Amino acid sequence: MTTPTLITVAPTGAESAKADVPALPVTLDELVLTAKECEAIGASVIHVHIRDDAAKPTLDPARLRDTVAAVREATDLIVQLSTGGAVTDPEAARLAVLDAGPDMASCTMGTLNFGDDVFLNRWEFIVDLHTRMQERGIVPEYEIFDLGHLTALQRLLGKHGLPAGGHVHVDFVMGVPGGMPGTAEALVACRQALRDLPEGTTFSATGIGRATIPVMLASLATGGHLRVGMEDTVTYAKGQPVESNMQLVARAVGFAQLAQRPPLTPAEARRLLGM
Numbered sequence: 001m002t003t004p005t006l007i008t009v010a011p012t013g014a015e016s017a018k019a020d021v022p023a024l025p026v027t028l029d030e031l032v033l034t035a036k037e038c039e040a041i042g043a044s045v046i047h048v049h050i051r052d053d054a055a056k057p058t059l060d061p062a063r064l065r066d067t068v069a070a071v072r073e074a075t076d077l078i079v080q081l082s083t084g085g086a087v088t089d090p091e092a093a094r095l096a097v098l099d100a101g102p103d104m105a106s107c108t109m110g111t112l113n114f115g116d117d118v119f120l121n122r123w124e125f126i127v128d129l130h131t132r133m134q135e136r137g138i139v140p141e142y143e144i145f146d147l148g149h150l151t152a153l154q155r156l157l158g159k160h161g162l163p164a165g166g167h168v169h170v171d172f173v174m175g176v177p178g179g180m181p182g183t184a185e186a187l188v189a190c191r192q193a194l195r196d197l198p199e200g201t202t203f204s205a206t207g208i209g210r211a212t213i214p215v216m217l218a219s220l221a222t223g224g225h226l227r228v229g230m231e232d233t234v235t236y237a238k239g240q241p242v243e244s245n246m247q248l249v250a251r252a253v254g255f256a257q258l259a260q261r262p263p264l265t266p267a268e269a270r271r272l273l274g275m
């Protein structure tokens with residue numbers, strides 16, 4: 001039996017500058033337009049980072065609330081806010097992201113070198129984030145940047161219980177300098193390690209930069225779902241900048257259809273994720 005594909009779009013991220021990547025959606029209007037376009041062609045989840053008036057990453061609470069409301073108003077997409085933010089964001093601001101009331105939020109399962117920076121995720125912070133999401137009924141997407149993060153997730157669920165809704169969904173973020181490589185071999189190792197997580201655990205995968213296509217194909221071939229977008233990929237092919245998030249979602253939909261795993265609608269994705 002074929003498993004349809006959950007497609008997440010991660011349109012903005014916190015790492016690329018608008019000056020370097022003019023097609024990056026950074027205003028609320030740009031984000032909403034992107035959300036509508038990507039939903040129309042097959043995305044069911046949007047992973048959101050926001051920017052301030054100078055297009056710099058921000059976790060401003062009022063802006064986050066307005067963003068959740070605007071995306072909900074314009075689309076049926078599942079709204080997943082990033083609690084990872086930028087590497088410079090303090091823990092308190094990252095926890096306060098939940099006050100914006102998203103459907104989902106990311107929860108990174110460990111600390112790693114992140115290029116030349118450090119993406120800090122202390123154990124106590126992870127527990128705090130996970131517990132607050134349980135209390136508020138916000139469904140986590142556990143971000144897995146390295147194999148050991150799955151061991152940390154096993155420990156988290158064993159000690160602190162299942163997430164809101166009871167379904168466990170993870171996202172393998174592959175090819176960050178400092179994390180696991182964006183290869184089929186690494187994806188298969190992660191896939192095998194899911195044995196130690198609750199039955200029915202689902203996974204998405206995304207490859208950073210040139211890892212995008214191998215990771216996408218490997219994920220489709222092993223029953224996984226897809227995350228694509230300009231947070232992770234700003235070059236479509238050698239020498240060819242990405243024109244829009246829609247272009248990346250369209251490619252993902254094409255690959256998914258070739259694999260006979262058509263995209264899930266947002267309503268079907270909600271059922272899959274236990275919402």
Ligand code: KMH
Pocket residue numbers: 013014015082083084085086087106107108114119143
């Ligand atoms: N921007 C990275 C430091 C997430 O959204 O939760 C963290 C990140 C993960 O993008």
Ligand code: ZN
Pocket residue numbers: 010013047049082084085231
């Ligand atoms: Zn992110």
